[in-house]
Amino acid sequence: MFPPENKVNRVHISSNNFLLFLFSCLFLNAGLVYGQGRFSPKNFDSILLKKTESLRIQGDYESLVRLNKDYLHVAEENKYKEGVILCYINISNISSTIGNYKRGLSYLALAEKELKTINNPVLQARVYQEHGQLNGVIKLYKSALDLNSKGMYYLKTISDADKRKFYLYRLYSNRADFLSKTNKVDSAYIYLQKGKRVDSQGVLLNTLLAKHHLQYTKNKDSALIYLQRASERIENTGKENVQSGFVNLIYGDYYFESKDYKTALEYYNKALDNYNKTNRLYYIPDVYQSIAKAYKMLNEPQKEEEAMQKYAEEKTALENIQNDAINISIDHMLTDKDEESYGFQKKIYFYSGLIVILSIIVFILLYRHNRLLRQRKNEFKSEALSLKSKINDSFDELVNLAKKNDSTFLTRFQEIYPDFCPKLLEINPKLGASELGFCAMIKLNFTSKEIAEYTFIQHKSVQQKKHRLRKKLNVPSDQELFIFFDSL
Structure with missing residues (x-):
């Protein structure tokens, strides 16, 4: 009924393709990378980018890894640091694409470390674009948007128009996607239009535009036009590729909205097949959920139940991978904050010394001195109000994450209430993540x-869970769980 179960790091390559790839690598390393017997950085960059993009679109990940490892060796041998960084970024992208987010983050960390020793805005923009995209995949959308903004900043300093266009299209598409997922629909549409001006024929952008019209404007005619443009671009390549899955998924949504549920189901299954073949783990749970909805409308409850079971399995597997990556990404953000804090501290020391000198002068002018004190008092009040507002926003954010059953709910809850889970684990160290999440929802006063x-x-299952929790935490039956958790 459904394609075989997806496995992490699954790759597909025929023996003929491998021999052709091996021959091309030997030819490139022996000839094109070396201009007339000498290493050529320009040839290295252009050939690697073209070859990587071609294999990425085909979904040939094994060849991609081999290609970039070979080029990494060449770059290291010739002490070409920009080439080393480029290979690190490419390997990170491949790893993230097939669901190995931890390895993706580790290679990005290597690229960032090397970038600190050189000045290359193209590679800076690329690193931030990749890092933002990876954070978007693990649902850290605020961080993804911040990284995306940094990528755009560096992109503005690039003089090469072709390179600027190549990366700008991707940054605009990514930003539109992140904004859409944070319910900033109007802003998302602005960046979709900006991307359209850069490349009106791009598969990703046209598919995102079709999705936008289906979800928000409800203009199915416009959605179909953009889907047809995306399909034509794929057909012109002569083969299906990693972008085919997204196009088929949105085609399924189009026919679902048109109440043609059989055709919608056909496209959902095509999308599932595409994503399984190209190992795009991130999208697979959503496709199973869409298949379940189609079966529900076709009044096939057994198949609907089977699809929902697959959805739950794939979602759990993906969340386990994402949670590891989330922790690494949060650690990375905290490290960046520490570095920013250190730089800020140095500025504070400088300005503090300056204030001491100025204070001696201002002391003579009592009126001005008092006015300055009053001004500072008002600033402190403003900061206190701002802090109170941030606390309220954090609580609202937690409630919304819980309502969406978002996998990042517990991670975010622990950031805002850092003492809650450790105190529960002191009472019973055997509490699992699902039980801690359940306790967190009670703490937030959910019924x-x-x-x-x-x-x-x-x-009934909620009541049973509460009863088991009382036993595990030794909470008396006459005491409300909410009061118990609140007292912690």
């Missing part, structure tokens, strides 16, 4: 009915 609704379980 049993709301917990059942947002976690897709029965109300």
Whole structure:
């Protein structure tokens, strides 16, 4: 009924393709990378970028890894640091694409470390674009948008128009996607239009535009036009590629909205086949969920249940991978904040010394001195109000994550209430992540009915979970769990 179960790091390559690839690598290393017997950085960059993009679109990840490892060796041998960084970025992209987010982040860290020793805005823009895209995949959208902005900043300093266009298209597409997922629909549409002006025929951008019209403007005619443009671009390549899955998925949505559920199901299954063949783990749970919805509309409850079971399995597997990557990404962000804090501290020391000197002069002018004190008092009040507002925003954010059953809910909860989980684990160290998440929802004062609704379980199951928690945490039956958690 469904394609075989997806496995992490699955690759496909025929023996003929491998021999052709091996021959091309030997030819490139022996000839094109070396101009007339000498190493040529320009040839290295242009050939590697073209070859990488071609294999990426085909979904030939094994050949991609071999290609970039061979080129990494050549770059290291010739002490070409920019080439080393480029290979690190490419390997990170490949790793993230096939669901190995930890390895993707580690190669990006290597690239960032090397970038600190040189000045290359093209590679800076590329690193931030890749890092933003990876954070978007693991649902850290705020971080993804910040990294995307940094990528655009460096892109503005690039003089090469072709390179600027190549990366700008990707940055605009990524930013539109992140904004859409944070419900900033109007802003997302602005960046879709900006990307369209850069490349009106791009598969990704046209598919995103089709998705936007289906979800928000409800203009199915416009959606179909953009889908047809994307399909034509894929057909012109003569073969299906990694972008085919996204196009088929949105075609499925188009026919679902048109109430042609059989055709929608056909396209959803095509998308699932594309994503399995190209190992795009991130999209697979959503496709199974769409298949379940189609079966529901076709009144086939057994197949609907099977699809939802596959959705739950794939979602759990993906979340396990994402949670590891989230922790690494958060550590990376905290390291960056520490570095920023150190730089800020140096500035504070400088300005503090300056203030001491100025204060001696200002002391004579009592009126001005008092006015300065009043001004500072008002600033402190403003900061206190701002802090209070941020606390309220954080609570609202947690509630929204819980309502969406978002996998990042517990991670974000621990950031805002850092002492809560450790105190529970002191009482019972054997509590699992799902139980801690359940306790967190009670702490936020969700009712049993709301917990059942947002976690897709029965109300009776919630009551049973509460009963088991009381035993594990030694909470008396006459004490409310909410009061117990609140007292922690």
